Amino acid sequence: MRKYINRIFIIGFAIMLLLFPSMLMAATSDAQLDAILVIDASGSMKETDPNKLGLEGVKLFVDMLGLTDNQVGVVTYGSDVSQTYPMSLVKNQSDKENIKNFVDGITRDLEYTDITSGLKEAVKMLNQRNASGNSPLIVVFTDGNNAIGGVANRTPADIDKDLAAIISQAQSEGYPIYTIGLNDNGKLNEAYLEKISVDTKAKAFATKDPAELPDILTEIFAAHSNLKVQSLGPITGTGNFEEVVVNIPNGNVLEANLSATSKSPVEFKLVDPNGNEQTIPSQNITLHTSNSYSLLKLARPMQGDWKLYVKGIAGDQINIDLVYNYDIEVTMKPLSQSNYGVGDQLIVEAYLSLQGNAVNDPNLYNSAKGYLVLTENQTGIETRINMQLQGQNFAGEYTLKDKGDYTVKVIVEDTSYVRESTETQIQVGAVATTSPAATPNLNNTEDTKEESNPLWLYIGLGILGVVLLIVIILALKAYKVAKTPLVGQVVLELKDNTTGKLTPPQYKKLSLFQGKVSLHALLQFAPEFKETEKVILKAAPGDKVILYNNSAYAIEKSGRVVKANEGLELKKGDRLSINIADSGETVQIEYLL
Template sequence: MIRMTALFRYILCLWLLLGLVTSGGTTGFAQAGTDKMDAVLVVDVSNSMSESDKNGVSLEAMKMFVDMTSAQGNKIGVVAYTDKIEREKALVNVNSEQDKKDIKAFIDSLQKGAYTDIAVGVGEAVKILEDGHDQAHSPIIVLLADGNNYLNKASSRTQQKSDQELVAAVKTAKDKGYPIYTIGLNADGKLNRAPLQQISAETGGAFFETSTADSLPQILSEIFAKHAKVKVVPVQNFTSNGQFQEVPISIPNGSVLEANISITSGKAVELKLFDPAGGELTIPSNDILLSRSRTYSLLKLVQPAQGEWKLQVKGADRDKINVNLIFNYDVGLEMEPLPSKTYKAGDVIPIKAALSTNGQPVSPELYKKMKAKLIVQDMSSKQTSEIDLTNTGSGFEGSYTIPAASRYEIKVRAEETSFYRETKPVTVDASQGGGKATSPQPPASSHTEESSPFPWTAVIVGAVGLILVAAGAIYLLSAWKKANKGFTGQVAIEIVDEDTGEKSSPQYKKLSAFKGKVKLHQLLQLAPEFQETEKVVFLPGKNDTLLIENRSGCRIEKAGRVLDASKGKELKKNDRIKISLTSVNKSVYVDYIV
């Protein structure tokens, strides 16, 4: 039996939750999405790419994208496909330069295959996001392909079946909010634009085309910038004279989290860096990270000081060198909640928005060169209008007059030369002259001189309703806690080929990267030959234990005895289990380490 005080707390929490959901939050401002991302890079590695990507720079571009992401906090996965998944890496947490090196080494190891089926690559990328996407991160898929299918005639696969699966995968991406950016590779003039354009258009991504693979790094920079709401800042393009040549680098404000300086060139370059005080800095060092690849160098300045820096670049004589700059900002734009009132044509809505980082106001310095506008879309006519807002030095202010009875979606966009931010859109419903922008408040009590009977029926119905609401809140709270419960410890995974006795090196997987549950298939990097382990699931248990549920045909043994884990079995510290697969003659050994 729930005590009344606890019941009241549950009801109060539910009301607050409902208020936040329906109004967009009234405890402060409505903030735009996170800057952290979950990115899946998808590349066609069929033989046809030898012509459409003659210089093989598609892999270089993917590595550059990895290097441009923040040093910590993102997740990246990779899919290489032909008419099947050749290699893939599930979303892995990137928290160090070594994590990035591991991903780039994986990209370098990709091999080509004979056939092509674009539906296979897109479908697998969507599945990877479904399995490992962190809801607090911004999802993105980047697809590099020539848009052509070349199916194996000896198989039962048909173009119709491929098209159906592609449509289904794109629909899933659209429904779940996974934008797909497509890059059409056209070195041989045989690019099939239509499917790539359709994929990007339907999912809210963008389509790019290149006839020379050398431009891929620039395109990847633009995709990264578009998704992270920053801008590619062209710094300098020049032809090397074989000596050190100076390139000015301007850090516009103190809110820059990272400055990414990309130097693309035909041959390796030498670099020197000087801070605003004129002192030469060591490359690399703790706050200056350097990544190199065949066609580019990327210099990442962590929390650089505001001011004029100097980069010196020495390239091979007559080599063409392009220098671009992208900033990573830990800054969000927040719009003040609109007044909770009835809206109608002619009403004037006050608009206020401000920048913040980690919930705190930013330095006034950041506002100096910024401009902001209110973007309004009439949801009936789909027409969009823009209204300039005033920069107050600590925020942006203005107003909007509702022109007619309709529903409107409004948001604020603020930008300067290196980045921009947008608030989450808010809907104002003035279609019936009685719409509201936020959740309605309880009507004020009206008292009359005339007495009326006590509304027992209403009280009883209300009480029953509150009890049901409380029960629902308890259930939702329990489900939410279960879905977001964290793991402790890690597992060591070994794979044994039962035919040859060959054993893989132990792979250590930290479970703290997951919430609620994790499938064994994810821990095995989603390798296709281990597909049946999709139904072997680990869940966090009590007192630093691990639960395993087996709904597959795999056999699980512990200490030589078969476990019936269909309804879950507990694993304790240092427990070791053997999972025998049915589709291939291999076994997976899992050690639970706390």
């Protein structure tokens, strides 16, 4: 019987590994982003940024994103928040165009400036975003000068106090705040912006040249996407097409992004490694252009040397950068133990993988370098050891010298990518560990075997395995629902309870949200409707949307109060109303499919 119990437990454990592959310590591929782009919309920006580099930069950032579950929101501010584009998924070209159209409609005519209003809103939007696992960041376009002379009950000391609180919150949440100082008239408050960025482990930039902005954004983008930027060198326009060779090093490139910046628009021609000229745009090639940049995207490009032909105005300098998106990961093999002693050898192996399987493409390893990174948790001191490439496996070892708790990971770098494995923890004690000597079984009887491996242990482990399987299956089901986009859209109108007037209808696509969204988010987080954050729309199996109301407000349907604390399924054409007594308004909701 024990033999069968052993088999059941082993099979159960194998299933758990299949269901829970993170036990293999595989890192994610190119990180996805949750980005809030913050724009100073005060009138002073017409002098510090007459060429609207900030607006162009936001659109370029959006164009550079891949169509793989990135989330983007936009905030504009003066002395207070002026306009917001709610955090939204970017899954197709239409999503990008919606954001860029919003940016094109931004006017910069606000009288006063208070950077803390924009940053506070950005942090709030990140805090209230749908859980995604994406890399969060904030990018601010401003001249860094606050002007609140006419704002009642607001002083520079108030701004400093609020900024300190915002930076503290950003630090604790891990939100880097990149600042891009726009400095056409030389009045940039560079030190002020640099402190904001440095304190949040980001970087401050300054520019007045349109040609520099794409390089700045590319650096930010690449830093958060585990990518490296390759300069294909500036070329000087001649009025004719100039050839630039673009090498696609292997077959694992998801997307190649080519950006060209110059004072005037440029033209492109593109020839694949087989010598065939490609149509621009086409199914796998997209082109995004603006006043200061052109961005060419190649989806799943063929391995080999492509030829890009660029035509610019004679005498113009054209800067060309290349960024790859990969779907490869680095997987660190499980360590042999988690407890070590001073003097022990830490032996680590890792390999490149794709969807859990080892990658056997030698082109990915030719110029790659692997590093074993050991970080002491208390001091943060990092030790980096070169790993040896043995075929298609990185191997490294290190003699542990000091007691303490450590984080271990592997970094693999190439000219076109950087990858990090999932981290694992080890403890190092004072005494080196030794493997206990095997004790011979002098009697060698079945009774002795039973004592060393009692039946109850196997039964207990088997039961534990089954329980873990059930928990994992339930968690996977919950995760699947949490990642399921909502279906349909809602039409929102606000009715003034005194005058009966309605605001223009706002159409909100629920498909932009995964798993759930609050009514407060759909109302763009207006403070007077804060209680509506307890009114939640959730995705349910069968393309259903369920409304849950845990707020202090009653929800009416067809003039009758309905109970929705345990869930109310929305049907096509349903009309609901919520009386917000605090603001003297009623939110009217219509659900459409």
